[in-house]
Amino acid sequence: MQSFTSNSLDCLWTLSIDTLVAVRRRYSLWVSGVRIDDTMNCLPADSKKKCRSKVSRKSVFLLCIVFSASAPAAAENGNCGFQLVTIKGTAVEVEQSCAALAKVLQTFAAIGFRIDPEFRLIFKDQVFVERLDQAGQLDALRVLGFFDSRRSLIEMTSFQSSHQEERRPWGVIWGPEIAGSILHHELAHMATFAVLGDGYWRTDPSWLEFIAYSIEFEVMDPSLRAQILANNPSAEAFEGVLKVNPMLHGADPDRFGLRSYLMTRDKGGLEFIRRVLAGEVDFSTSDIVWRR
Numbered sequence: 369m370q371s372f373t374s375n376s377l378d379c380l381w382t383l384s385i386d387t388l389v390a391v392r393r394r395y396s397l398w399v400s401g402v403r404i405d406d407t408m409n410c411l412p413a414d415s416k417k418k419c420r421s422k423v424s425r426k427s428v429f430l431l432c433i434v435f436s437a438s439a440p441a442a443a444e445n446g447n448c449g450f451q452l453v454t455i456k457g458t459a460v461e462v463e464q465s466c467a468a469l470a471k472v473l474q475t476f477a478a479i480g481f482r483i484d485p486e487f488r489l490i491f492k493d494q495v496f497v498e499r500l501d502q503a504g505q506l507d508a509l510r511v512l513g514f515f516d517s518r519r520s521l522i523e524m525t526s527f528q529s530s531h532q533e534e535r536r537p538w539g540v541i542w543g544p545e546i547a548g549s550i551l552h553h554e555l556a557h558m559a560t561f562a563v564l565g566d567g568y569w570r571t572d573p574s575w576l577e578f579i580a581y582s583i584e585f586e587v588m589d590p591s592l593r594a595q596i597l598a599n600n601p602s603a604e605a606f607e608g609v610l611k612v613n614p615m616l617h618g619a620d621p622d623r624f625g626l627r628s629y630l631m632t633r634d635k636g637g638l639e640f641i642r643r644v645l646a647g648e649v650d651f652s653t654s655d656i657v658w659r660r
């Protein structure tokens with residue numbers, strides 16, 4: 369966990385505490401080592417100990433979410449041929465983003481969901497989500513990428529980030545291949561939002577992650593997937609749907625993602641994801657309330 373000073377801040381929004389709750393529900397964060405849980409705590413992946421104090425609705429009424437822009441201005445713009453898509457990154461990032469988008473759209477189309485993409489995608493050397501903690505201190509989380517459904521915005525760590533040594537999802541050294549895979553994950557969130565609409569905000573965040581990870585691994589290059597499975601030989605599919613919960617996601621997002629994919633694979637692959645998205649399952653994926 370690191371803290372960051374205001375000179376790394378690119379933009380700043382202040383939100384009421386009511387909005388905080390809404391924003392919490394509308395953010396899907398792919399976090400390296402830490403994540404934000406349902407109460408906006410952050411949990412280190414390798415420890416049970418909370419790394420920051422809980423955000424209290426009573427004691428905090430302002431939230432600042434700040435994203436840094438330490439990288440130089442993006443070099444290229446692109447839209448992949450879609451009127452409502454904007455991508456800012458290097459020429460290679462724009463090209464690979466369009467390929468990633470095509471792959472995700474094809475995957476959703478294959479299970480019956482036609483998506484008209486609408487989002488902005490910005491690549492940065494580092495991506496942060498920052499906030500005020502209970503003590504009013506600025507609290508920053510570095511993430512690999514995120515999708516903000518409220519603003520139809522994806523921010524992604526640059527494929528050529530200068531902090532590559534600190535980026536090792538599933539033990540894989542950061543580079544275009546694993547970065548492209550994380551981008552599939554964020555685009556899967558975008559597509560899931562397009563499918564579910566307002567239902568996205570009523571879905572348990574851990575199920576949104578389950579879907580995004582499953583899509584990510586389904587479309588992953590087989591050699592990369594084999595490498596990740598080899599790096600994590602003890603990972604097993606979730607034993608049951610109740611294991612898909614914020615606690616297990618918070619404890620170890622990497623492991624949660626791999627177990628999600630393995631469960632999806634065991635339950636029929638993309639057809640299982642289709643049934644989850646269509647609500648054709650005998651369990652609830654909604655936030656908080658569980659039927660069984």
Ligand SMILES: [Zn+2]
Nearest residue numbers: 396397398580
């Ligand atoms: Zn995610």
